[in-house]
Amino acid sequence: MPQPPRVRPRSRDLSGRCALVTGGSSGLGRAIAMELARRGCGVLATARRADRLDTLVRAATGIHGVAGDLTDPDFRGRLPGMAADRLGGLDIVVAAAGSGAIGAFGAADPGTCARILDIDFLAPADLVRASLPLLRRSADPGIVLVGSILGLHPLPLHGAYCAAKAALRSLAGTLRMELAADQIDVLHVGLGPIESEFWENLLVGRRPAWSQARPMPAERAARAVVDGLIRRRSEVVPGWRAKSFAFAARFMPGLIDAIAARHWRRSDPLASEPPPPQP
Ligand SMILES: NC(=O)c1ccc[n+]([C@@H]2O[C@H](COP(=O)([O-])OP(=O)(O)OC[C@H]3O[C@@H](n4cnc5c(N)ncnc54)[C@H](OP(=O)(O)O)[C@@H]3O)[C@@H](O)[C@H]2O)c1
Numbered sequence: 001m002p003q004p005p006r007v008r009p010r011s012r013d014l015s016g017r018c019a020l021v022t023g024g025s026s027g028l029g030r031a032i033a034m035e036l037a038r039r040g041c042g043v044l045a046t047a048r049r050a051d052r053l054d055t056l057v058r059a060a061t062g063i064h065g066v067a068g069d070l071t072d073p074d075f076r077g078r079l080p081g082m083a084a085d086r087l088g089g090l091d092i093v094v095a096a097a098g099s100g101a102i103g104a105f106g107a108a109d110p111g112t113c114a115r116i117l118d119i120d121f122l123a124p125a126d127l128v129r130a131s132l133p134l135l136r137r138s139a140d141p142g143i144v145l146v147g148s149i150l151g152l153h154p155l156p157l158h159g160a161y162c163a164a165k166a167a168l169r170s171l172a173g174t175l176r177m178e179l180a181a182d183q184i185d186v187l188h189v190g191l192g193p194i195e196s197e198f199w200e201n202l203l204v205g206r207r208p209a210w211s212q213a214r215p216m217p218a219e220r221a222a223r224a225v226v227d228g229l230i231r232r233r234s235e236v237v238p239g240w241r242a243k244s245f246a247f248a249a250r251f252m253p254g255l256i257d258a259i260a261a262r263h264w265r266r267s268d269p270l271a272s273e274p275p276p277p278q279p
Contacts, residue, residue, distance in 0.1 A: 003217040006139070006183060008140060008183065010211075010232070011170065011230050011231055011232070012086070012135075012140055012142065012185075012229060012230045012231075012232060013140075014036065014040055014041050014092075014226075014229075014230065015040030015160050016040060016041075016042075017036075017039065017040075017041045017042070017091040017092055017140070018043075018044075018083065018084070018087035018088060018089045018090050018092070019033075019036050019041045019042070019044070019083075019087075019090075019091065019092035019093070019094060020043075020044050020046070020079060020080060020090060020092070020093050020125065020127075020131070021036065021043055021044070021045045021046070021094040022046050022047070022070060022079075022094065022095050022096055022097035022123075022124070023047060023094060023095075023096035023097035023098065023146070024043075024045025024046055024047050024052075024053060024056055024065065024096075025047030025048070025049045025052035025053055025056070026046075026049075026052060026196060026197045027095060027096075027194065027195075027196025027197055027198060027218050028045070028096050028146060028191065028194060028196060028218050028221055028225070029045070029047070029094070029096035030045070030052075030056055031218040031219045031221065031222030032054060032094055032096055032144075032222045032225055032226065033045040033060075033063055034056075034059065034060055034063075034188040034219075034222070035062065035219075035223060035224060035225075035226045036092070036094075036226060037060040037062045037240075038060065038139045039226065041062065041076070042062050042064075042086075042087040042088070042089055042243035043062060043063045043064065043087075044064045044065070044066060044079075044083040044086050045057075045063055045064070045065050045066075046065070046066050046079060046097075047067065047097065048067060048068065048069050049067065050065070050067035052132045053066070053067055055059070055064030058112045059229045060092075061074065064087070066079070066082055066086075066088045069120060070123040070276040071118045071119055071123060071129070073126060074129065076123055076126050076127050077126065077130045079127060079130070079131075079132040079206040080093070080127070080130050080133075080134050081134075083134075084134050085165055085189050086163070089134070089137070089138060090131060090134040090135060090141075091135070091139070091140060091141055091142065092144070092229070093127065093131045093135065093142075093143050093144070094127070094146070094158050094225075095123070095124035095127055095143075095144065095145050095146060096144075096146040096256040097119060097123065097124075098119060098120045098146065098198075098200075099115070099119045099120065099197060099198075099201060099256070100116070100117050100158070100202050100203070100217065101113075101115075101158075101160060101161060101202055101203040101204040102157050102158065102202055102204065102205025102207075102208060103157060103204055103205045104156075104157060104159075105159035105160070106123060106273060108159065108160065108204070109204070112160070112203050113159075113160040113209040113251050115203060116160040116161055116164055116203065117160060117163070117164050117167075120161060120165060120168065120203070121164040121165075121166065121167045121168050122256075124145055124168060125168075125171055126195070127227075127232070128143055128145075128171075128175065128185055128269075131143075132179075132184075133189050135182075135184050136182050136184070140183075141182070141183070141184045141185070141196060142184065142187065142229055142232075143169070143175065143179075143184060143185070143186045143187065144187045144188065144189065144225060144228075144229060145168055145169075145172045145186070145187070145188050146163070146189045146225075147169045147172070147188055147189055147190055147191065148162075148191050148192075149169045149190050149191065149192045149237070149242050149246060149249070150162045150165055150247045151164075151165030151166045151167075151168060151169040151190065152166075152169070152190055152245070152250075153245070153248075153249035153253055153257075154166070155180050155210075155257055155260050156260055156261070156263075156264040157205070157208065157264065160163050162231040167192070167216070168188075169188050172186050172187075172188035172234075173188075173249070174214075176234060185225070185229075185232050185234075186234065187225070187228050187229055187233055187236060188234065188235050188236075189225055189228070189235075189236050189237075190235060190236070190237040190242060190246055191221060191237075191238065191242065192215075192216065192237070192238070192239055192242025192245060193211045193212075193213075193215040193216065194215050194216045194217070194218050194221045194241075195215045195217050196215075196217055198252050199211060201216065201276060202263050209263075209264070210227060211216065213241075214241075215240045216238060216241075220238070220239075221238045221239070224236055224238035224239075225238070231233070250270060258264045
């Protein structure tokens with residue numbers, strides 16, 4: 001017999017909840033892991049750099065770490081079970097790991113494109129799918145997908161990244177509808193530039209000028225994300241710069257295109273190198 005829907009409080013109580021957080025070795029993922037632990041969650045944080053995870057585990061109580069590469073389908077498939085084993089259940093999944101690459105799409109190496117789509121879209125998508133059986137057993141489950149304002153509207157030189165983040169946002173919309181009956185909340189984060197290692201760890205290319213104007217501290221963005229989770233929001237866009245971009249993306253997309261096209265023509269010739277001539 002179908003169960004009647006649970007009556008849930010308007011805001012989520014995080015204390016005693018169990019959270020799996022990807023990207024826990026730096027930037028937003030690390031800050032979210034710390035913020036969730038501060039609010040009483042048990043956290044399993046993951047990333048490739050084990051030494052960084054050890055530092056995180058020592059920095060707060062209630063945080064565990066497991067090192068691995070999310071582009072390995074076997075590792076990401078096992079993560080939800082590992083979280084449940086270590087923490088005693090799984091209530092919240094935060095997919096914050098990601099990577100970028102800069103350069104004209106026509107000149108891009110197809111391998112780089114595939115790696116960006118893997119880490120920025122396929123890995124979080126697979127992780128969510130693998131987590132669903134455990135999330136369905138939770139009293140108050142939630143999913144957080146960390147996207148980008150570039151998933152709201154594309155810019156030149158970020159082709160694969162924009163496509164991956166747009167796909168991630170689209171998936172968040174699908175999941176929100178499909179999982180409503182299970183009362184699993186889905187929060188998409190339209191993140192703008194933050195202080196992190198993102199721009200130093202680009203797979204290809206150099207940091208563009210537009211990203212350098214006073215990025216937001218990762219800790220502030222993390223508080224906005226966790227507040228969004230508590231308030232059961234479906235979308236969070238932290239900071240006025242990111243909000244302005246989101247507004248323009250929705251109501252003045254042509255203006256973004258015009259400004260971006262002008263900057264692109266003047267941009268670093270190496271970053272926007274034309275495609276090699278075809279034989
Ligand atoms: N920084 C920005 O301005 C900005 C703007 C918009 C959106 N975002 C998005 O925000 C999220 C967090 O980025 P961030 O700014 O915090 O960057 P970050 O400091 O570079 O953190 C990225 C995290 O992802 C992990 N990661 C990368 N590749 C991985 C892999 N193959 N397997 C496992 N873990 C992997 C990294 O850990 P290891 O290297 O130790 O594996 C690191 O913990 C990303 O999804 C990014 O796309 C960032």
